[in-house]
Amino acid sequence: LVNTAKMRKLIYVITVICLCYAQNADAQTVAFDSAYARQMVDTLASPFSLGRGYYRNADENAANIIATEFYKFQVEPFEKNNYYQQFHFSVNTFPHTVNVALKKRQLKPGADFIVSPGTPATKGTYKVMWCDSNTINNRAKLDKFISKKYPKKFVLFNMKGVNDETTKKIVGKVISSNTIGAKGIGQIKDKLTWSVSTTVDGFPTVEFLTGVITKKKEAKKISLDIETQFYDDYTGRNVLGFVKGTEVPDSFIVFSAHYDHLGIMGTEAIFTGANDNASGCAMMLSLAKHYATHPAKYSMAFIGWGGEELGLLGSFNYVEHPVFPLGKIKFMVNVDIMGTGDDGITVVNGTGYKPRFDSMVAINKKLNLLKEVKIRNNAANSDHYPFVEKGVPAFFIYTLGGIKAYHDIYDKRETLPMTKFKEVYILLTEFVKTF
Numbered sequence: 001l002v003n004t005a006k007m008r009k010l011i012y013v014i015t016v017i018c019l020c021y022a023q024n025a026d027a028q029t030v031a032f033d034s035a036y037a038r039q040m041v042d043t044l045a046s047p048f049s050l051g052r053g054y055y056r057n058a059d060e061n062a063a064n065i066i067a068t069e070f071y072k073f074q075v076e077p078f079e080k081n082n083y084y085q086q087f088h089f090s091v092n093t094f095p096h097t098v099n100v101a102l103k104k105r106q107l108k109p110g111a112d113f114i115v116s117p118g119t120p121a122t123k124g125t126y127k128v129m130w131c132d133s134n135t136i137n138n139r140a141k142l143d144k145f146i147s148k149k150y151p152k153k154f155v156l157f158n159m160k161g162v163n164d165e166t167t168k169k170i171v172g173k174v175i176s177s178n179t180i181g182a183k184g185i186g187q188i189k190d191k192l193t194w195s196v197s198t199t200v201d202g203f204p205t206v207e208f209l210t211g212v213i214t215k216k217k218e219a220k221k222i223s224l225d226i227e228t229q230f231y232d233d234y235t236g237r238n239v240l241g242f243v244k245g246t247e248v249p250d251s252f253i254v255f256s257a258h259y260d261h262l263g264i265m266g267t268e269a270i271f272t273g274a275n276d277n278a279s280g281c282a283m284m285l286s287l288a289k290h291y292a293t294h295p296a297k298y299s300m301a302f303i304g305w306g307g308e309e310l311g312l313l314g315s316f317n318y319v320e321h322p323v324f325p326l327g328k329i330k331f332m333v334n335v336d337i338m339g340t341g342d343d344g345i346t347v348v349n350g351t352g353y354k355p356r357f358d359s360m361v362a363i364n365k366k367l368n369l370l371k372e373v374k375i376r377n378n379a380a381n382s383d384h385y386p387f388v389e390k391g392v393p394a395f396f397i398y399t400l401g402g403i404k405a406y407h408d409i410y411d412k413r414e415t416l417p418m419t420k421f422k423e424v425y426i427l428l429t430e431f432v433k434t435f
């Protein structure tokens with residue numbers, strides 16, 4: 001074994017070089033404040049934030065939280081003393097009672113059932129008419145069933161054991177349009193996924209989680225007590241700010257995230273939307289916090305979108321009323337669902353800007369950040385979409401793997417892991433450096 005003084009010196013030198021290199025590699029990526037990101041998720045996804053919906057102007061409260069952060073960091077508003085851009089829409093909400101009971105059994109809102117977001121105010125007890133695979137899988141029986149009208153009945157569809165795609169489509173149409181004239185429509189589902197609606201349907205729809213009703217005799221009758229509040233002219237808002245660039249201040253790199261979510265379904269079921277999209281807001285704000293003290297070559301714009309869950313209303317409104325020309329957007333990255341990352345990320349519209357996507361993949365490889373950076377075609381699934389339609393170069397990034405909670409009461413801050421949040425943050429800040 002050679003262990004002379006010379007060798008020891010050589011090992012020392014190599015170690016010092018390695019340490020310097022490691023430190024240098026570390027210094028290349030920007031600082032990240034994980035406590036801040038977690039704090040923003042916890043604030044926005046608090047039960048007191050009421051799911052960032054429309055009851056008690058919870059969305060406006062969330063917008064205020066974002067604007068307050070902008071102000072704190074001295075992110076500049078585009079308009080003097082005003083971070084907001086308003087727009088208008090209608091929305092159906094469930095601020096008070098949402099009760100569904102079978103015989104004497106009260107079901108748990110959000111856990112056992114959801115009402116469809118367009119459900120109108122309904123109160124009454126109705127006889128249940130079952131339509132299950134015995135009927136649905138027999139074409140003659142199904143045709144006979146759906147040719148009738150059920151004006152006094154609540155018709156409950158159980159698609160378990162129905163596999164034929166054409167049949168599924170036929171029944172799907174009956175359920176969504178109530179072509180059978182039922183008093184109400186029910187459906188048994190393996191996953192309850194809620195949403196929010198700008199319109200009110202002509203009939204109530206209730207979705208039950210598989211296992212909640214196991215026997216027909218448990219649900220001979222159903223009682224609905226559903227209160228709604230419909231706003232026909234609600235004022236929503238986007239939150240906008242920027243940090244002036246050091247070299248090319250009239251061109252912008254945009255980071256955006258929607259802050260709205262689904263609100264509440266009655267007083268019990270709060271859809272806090274920790275992953276969707278308190279996590280994306282935390283990412284956008286973490287980036288704003290960084291660039292406020294470390295301005296980049298280009299101006300950096302930060303946008304919190306309202307009305308996303310209602311159909312990308314904030315971003316669609318924005319592209320018609322941009323606060324600076326859309327042509328001045330060098331690139332835009334919209335983030336939504338930043339809370340996991342165990343399996344990496346997906347870059348929506350990666351195919352539209354392949355060289356940019358490739359540079360993101362190269363950064364990921366070099367810094368060994370995420371398991372995978374997946375490419376996907378453009379899709380109308382978040383606020384990048386109206387921009388892409390207008391020819392603005394944009395990506396939409398979401399994280400993959402981990403928890404499965406989505407548009408349900410289980411998308412909570414307590415269980416949001418934020419597994420690769422820091423890695424995505426580093427990837428994005430490194431990506432900015434390539435411009």
Ligand SMILES: [Zn+2]
Nearest residue numbers: 276277336337
């Ligand atoms: Zn979302």
